[in-house]
Amino acid sequence: MTLKLYAHPFSSYCQKVLIALYENDTPFEYLTLDDQKNGAALEALWPIKKFPVLVDEERSILEASIIIEHLDLHHPGPVRLIPEDPRAALDIRLMDRFFDNYIATPMQKIVLDRLRPEQDRDPYGVTEARAMLDKAYGWLDRTLADRQWANGAAFSLADCAAATSLFYADWAHPMGDRYPRVRDYRRKLLARPSFARAVDEARPYRPYFPLGAPDRD
Structure with a gap:
């Protein structure tokens, strides 16, 4: 079953998980929260509505660090993000x-x-x-x-x-x-x-940064 990630490209914690996925070319379905349907599905999975949320088969994994630990354990790639020691x-x-x-x-x-x-x-x-x-x-x-x-x-x-x-x-x-x-x-x-890659995917959303995104990066 394909991994499903509920996330928004401009969210720092979502980008944190995206880095881990992209490091290992891990296949996943990216369910962006611009889509109201995905937002409703996220709320059904996690009523607190914080993201990202990863769905792996029937299990929902919450919190960015825990998601990365889950990926490292159950979907490891050549780049190991947490040492075995x-x-x-x-x-x-x-x-x-x-x-x-x-x-x-x-x-x-x-x-x-x-x-x-x-x-x-x-x-x-x-x-x-x-x-x-x-x-x-x-x-x-x-x-x-x-x-x-x-x-x-x-x-x-x-x-x-x-x-x-x-x-x-x-x-x-x-x-x-x-x-x-x-x-x-x-x-x-x-x-x-x-x-x-994560930064580039988020570029269209920079006008929404409340302090004003600087003309760099």
């Missing part, structure tokens, strides 16, 4: 959590705040989110000193998380030249064919 796998999962919690989450705070009515915005919360991004950029810049990818020499789940979170975070809170290793790592991720 459990100690090494813990390090990968730690970096995955870092990118989701300390890059993607504050980035989303900044973006979603702009969608609120002006009288309901949270300037203090946005200031906190920007401060968190600066702390995270700084830590990552030091951590990348002796690494080719997020956790060493091999592309992994952590890089799937890094690609999308750093892509949008730099739009919301530009890193400039203050964090050269992070800047160069982001460029390297953008050159990765799997992520470049």
